Amino acid sequence: MLIDGERALISDQTQLKGRLRLSLPPSLEPWWEVLSAFQQRYPDIQLQVYTSDRRIDMIEDGIDVAMRIGRITHESMVARRMLAYRHILVASPVLLARLGLPDKVADLHHYPCGAWSQDATATWQLGEEVFKADPIIATNDYAHLRSRALAGDLVTELPPFMAKEAIRNKQLVALLGKHPFPEMEINLLYPSHRHPSNLVRTYLDFAQQHIQRLM
Structure with a gap:
């Protein structure tokens, strides 16, 4: 056989x-x-x-x-x-050393954000809460957002396959895990x-x- x-x-x-x-x-x-x-x-x-x-x-x-x-x-x-799968909200340890860890969704208003978007606006559904970002950069390229996050420039959302290795290597930190993105x-x-x-x-x-x- x-x-x-x-x-x-x-x-x-x-x-x-x-x-x-x-x-x-x-x-x-x-x-x-x-x-x-x-x-x-x-x-x-x-x-x-x-x-x-x-x-x-x-x-x-x-x-x-x-x-x-x-x-x-x-x-x-x-x-x-x-x-x-679910996207992951991430930032670099460099940015977090400067601004601290966000405790709640509303804290994100105090962070520079980058967002995947076809225009200049972005809305993140984080658990039961909706965060309307005012991004310093909006792009339809996740690779660009990952690069800026790794550089310590901003908080952003990434697909898990673009974030997990950097999180494992402690180049990025996952944020607000109790407020997940939609599936x-x-x-x-x-x-x-x-x-x-x-x-x-x-x-x-x-x-x-x-x-x-x-x-």
């Missing part, structure tokens, strides 16, 4: 060929590792990856699988839920009217198995 399983795996690896067109949000670093591992497993599959924080038309743009963050209600799409979802989507190909099904199953270890 083991030999048969190994033969089936080798057969899958040699038979799966073609191009897979993917859409991803920017700065989703753990997924780069998933894609690398996927191509090591299936070396004859070519990936064409588009990164954008804007909604795209999967049919018009020829996308096979798109990643979306947030709940999916689009009837023309089939969603495969990958995982759920968010990562889903992989494909058009409901299109029967998923072997490439799409293999990619979805592979991603489901691997992403939990990286987040």
Whole structure:
């Protein structure tokens, strides 16, 4: 049975060929590792990856699988839920040595804040409280916010996969843990009217198995 399983795996690896067109949000670093591992497993599959924080038309743009963050209600799409997570509020020890630790959400008004935003405004849902930030910088790039937080410039929110290593290395400190951000979802989507190909099904199953270890 083991030999048969190994033969089936080798057969899958040699038979799966073609191009897979993917859409991803920017700065989703753990997924780069998933894609690398996927191509090591299936070396004859070519990936064409588009990164954008804007909604795209999967049919018009020829996308096979798109990643979306947030709940999916689009009837023309089939969603495969990958995982759920919460953002983390962080600041550097340098900033906290200067300003102290915030004890409550309202204390954030006394800190320079950076926020992910498409405009100049930002609202953070922290537990049962809503904090309306007046950010010194608003950007749609979490990597930029992480850089500024590491430099000691500001308090910001980060996805866990962009914050945990810095927290582990004591370069960043998680704040207000009793006031968590809302839960968010990562889903992989494909058009409901299109029967998923072997490439799409293999990619979805592979991603489901691997992403939990990286987040």
